[in-house]
Amino acid sequence: MKPAAPQVLSVFEAVAGGSLPVRVRCWDGSTAGPSSAHVAVVFRNRRALRRILWSPNELGLARAYVSGDLGVEGDLFELLDGPDVIERVARKDLRTFGRQEVAHFASTFLRLGAIGPPPRPPALEVARRRGSRHSKKRDAAVVSHHYDIGNDFYRLILGPSMVYSCGYWARGEGGSLEDAQYDKLDLVCRKLGLRPGMRLLDVGCGWGSMPIHAARHYGVSAVGVTISRQQHDLARALVEEAGVADRVEIRLQDYRDVRDGPYDAISSIGMSEHVGDRQLNAYAAGMAALLRPGGRLLNHAISSIAPLVDAKHTAPTFTDRYIFPDGELLPLSRVLDGLEHAGLETRDCEALREHYASTLRHWVANLRREWVEVVRLVGASRARTWLLYLTASVLAFERGRIGVNQVLAVRPGERGASGLPRTRGEWLGPDGSG
Template sequence: MLADVMHRLAGEGTVRFSAYDGSTAGPDEAPVHFEVASPRAFAHLVRAPGQIGLARAFVDGEINVHGDMYTLLRELQEPHFKRLSKADWKQLAGEATRHARQRAQRPPEEAKLRGLRHSKRRDAAAISHHYDVSNRFYELVLGPSMTYTCAVFPREDASLEEAQHEKHDLVARKLALRPGMRLLDVGCGWGGMVIHAARHYGVRALGVTLSRAQAEWAQEAIEEAGLADLAEVRYLDYRDVAESDFDAISSIGLTEHIGKANLVGYFQSLYGKLRPGGRLLNHCIMRPRNTDPRVKKRGFINRYVFPDGELMGLGHIVRVMQDEGRFEVRHEENLREHYGKTLAAWTANLNANWDECVAEAGERKARIWRLYMPGCQLAFERDEIQLHQVLAVRTEAGDSGMALRPNWEAATPEPAPSEPVAPAS
């Protein structure tokens, strides 16, 4: 019976299994119920063994998960497959053979990008694939901050909104923002950093994004906040920003989309946009080691979530910043535990607003998010991926403008005066 075989893949008492053949295994009161609803699930697995086949079956609804996805993924670890006997594997192989010819087409949600990898046109299509879903969907998942990057939790019990505010403010403090300064935020999303810098620091902030939906939402939010004289978000590739001589640049969650082959040009471009003494804060997901293999170009995350995304190790990124980018790196910190907590909060929002999320983006897209966010949470918790902030300076003649010791671990400042700050001449 299929459920008996599947039950040996999970911890005792945690998961209940059922299958289309009527078999069940595990306690009825288990917090998670894993259901193989159709033999077409095996057709997916025959065509794409492993992670992709399982993901396709889940997105298509051939596999259902009732209960907490995080708990299920935590239990279904790869070592558990060693519990299966030869007889178990024979039964699974026989089931797969019987159903291999069933129709199991590739879900349409898989990204289909064309053109030169990381060309401007293809980058725009990759960003649109993930971000131009529905602004309302993102509001439901991300919360009022509309910030889709790792938060920084000042306390264990801090709310997601507190943590996102702290993240933006930590970036602002590391960049030493002051009234009248000019900030460029590349890959600005829905404008969270731009709005924070203008509202709390009186900074003239420009954000750019390759998502038209993000740019339109952000510009409307800027207008509603009364910050149009200080802040602006453009639908624009960072490579096409005409202005230069910025006092500071923030790159929060963009480097993952740049690609290893383009990293040199990326940091050289940012260096050229800064004035002497200007600071860059690069905040991105990284590999734990420089020797780790890069993200599988055809894995689940790359097919369904972040097409053309590519992660690198901290050492490689710092080397490029220093050697080719000509930056002086002054500080870095690993915030991977914070990203685990951030993803848990986003998952809680998705689950709490499930029906409306499905209405906005469709059940298949919502299923992708329900699978990918807990999976990434586990990856951060297990140190399979990390989140680093690297602070660098365009140092001239040895003058970095930095304090002798880091001075940004201060209390969040009071909001800037409501009256507009005069632009710097």
């Protein structure tokens, strides 16, 4: 029988339309590919091929990797950041191939013994979801899938700050992750113009970092809402630990159920990605209704850097099935449109794409350093899932495929004026940099 590796590599190079700078090793011990390659893709069994055969796109590759049927020896960054290695395979549409090419692929897989029924997806995969998209019940279920996997797990990746959003690297790359997260929270507080005695609502408060920071350093009374039970429980404990329980309330509550406005300011940091395009106008209107006239909303969200038609792409993806079920990345233009339809005046927008890439690289480093403990806490499959997710996210931000923006909007007063200072320097400091 012919060695498997050269045959496997030939199929993938045919799909990619050229040579691939990786080595391939297969279950029979055979290898193929350039000896100079620093990364090897290991097909531990024929099931890895069957997973890809039944889902010949990024989902099939992800299933093979998450399950452990396919492994990577070497730096995953180098594999994903090569000359579009993964994209040349994962994004290929098999309908572009002729019958002879498809027949050749099929005969190779048959010869390798890789033809058979579709393997069961890894247990972590979310496919069927109950209820209408972005209903309260379904949102609670998919949020729990992502966030309720153990606070200790998140602490290992995020560090002591427990902030699961883009840091602000005002001190440069020489600063620490904790510095960047402190500076991000402070930047939000200053953009919102927080002062002692104000009421702040933090929508999607996570583990409470923003309400705690705002109460401790700006003297506000803050309410944080989350629909993650584990976030809620730890956030309340951290509020007590920080000594601000008299000024911070953490609620297990959907943002659509908040009714106790008005608030002087609202922060929404890394939350509106869960809202969805169809719900965005209602979300913006709800936030506007909770603000007093002249009150400010800061919406910090990852954005799609693509036409809106692409942002609505609904084909199964690794992120949707494993990381953020029902999550939607919308173009900045769509977010601005939603805020303005709600009667809010957009006063400032800051792009932080490079800042998120730096933040993610620190999270990847934390995951790698704590790999043994992470596997103990959540299992090898989930650890691989997160390594793939975080690594791919780094590259998506660095290459400009997705972005992240802080949009500051204001509810106009009775005469329409927002009352916001005329320059950034008046709320960020004399030089406008904080």
